[in-house]
């Protein structure tokens with residue numbers, strides 16, 4: 001075990017040290033960033049596998065099969081025709097065993113946020129940042145119960161990934177990632193942005209938190225529930241006219257709810273939802289994946305949240321009401 005760890009560490013240093021020197025080298029020497037990823041599902045695995053050559057990655061999760069697969073065989077990323085195995089990623093269910101983390105990425109389901117928040121104080125470095133890349137709204141508020149809000153960063157990602165087996169993930173559709181920065185988090189987030197981009201995870205920073213969250217929510221409202229109800233990959237929504245129209249209507253209603261709150265939306269909701277469905281055509285949305293494996297869905301944090309706010313604000317959200325109820329009834 002000890003020998004295996006030492007060999008893995010040597011492999012990792014050999015492959016990565018020159019790159020990391022460029023990013024994090026300063027007059028105090030090289031600092032190897034510790035990134036803890038909470039979650040062992042598809043997006044958590046995708047980010048871990050991509051980032052592994054550029055940082056020390058620990059995955060913290062509660063799925064025993066994934067934890068043992070990753071520790072025994074490494075984390076496997078199936079990327080188009082290539083199979084990449086990352087032996088340097090470690091996985092654990094014990095937050096106390098995790099080194100103080102420069103960055104904690106939250107990639108669990110919205111309904112697991114409260115549980116994740118309780119683990120973070122154990123492992124976050126004093127100047128560390130917690131980045132939620134989850135679907136839906138309300139995740140940052142739940143994290144703020146346990147973590148200093150100044151250390152919480154909200155982000156969105158339209159990366160797509162499907163789980164093949166525990167510890168084996170298939171990349172599906174290269175999306176983009178946006179991280180909401182403040183003057184206090186800018187320097188540290190810029191380093192993370194550099195890492196993400198080097199790892200092939202296209203990332204930009206934005207100061208506009210509400211816009212970022214709602215722009216993602218609009219897309220998820222259009223795609224996730226419908227693909228779960230119809231049991232189809234994202235791209236199929238474009239192929240059948242009634243499905244495409246429902247997708248566009250759900251996205252448009254979410255857009256109107258954002259507008260009613262005075263939130264600036266910088267995308268054309270209909271065009272954008274079509275583009276994302278196209279870019280992630282082969283992907284089975286996260287909600288479809290949840291339904292398929294009999295797990296709870298994020299419907300309440302996505303379409304359900306739009307319904308609640310829409311009703312409060314007097315916005316027509318009838319498509320989202322139907323989609324929410326259908327998913328609840330699945």
Ligand code: KPL
Nearest residue numbers: 158160223280283285286
């Ligand atoms: O975020 C997604 C999800 O599945 O949750 C999209 C962008 C729809 C990609 O599948």
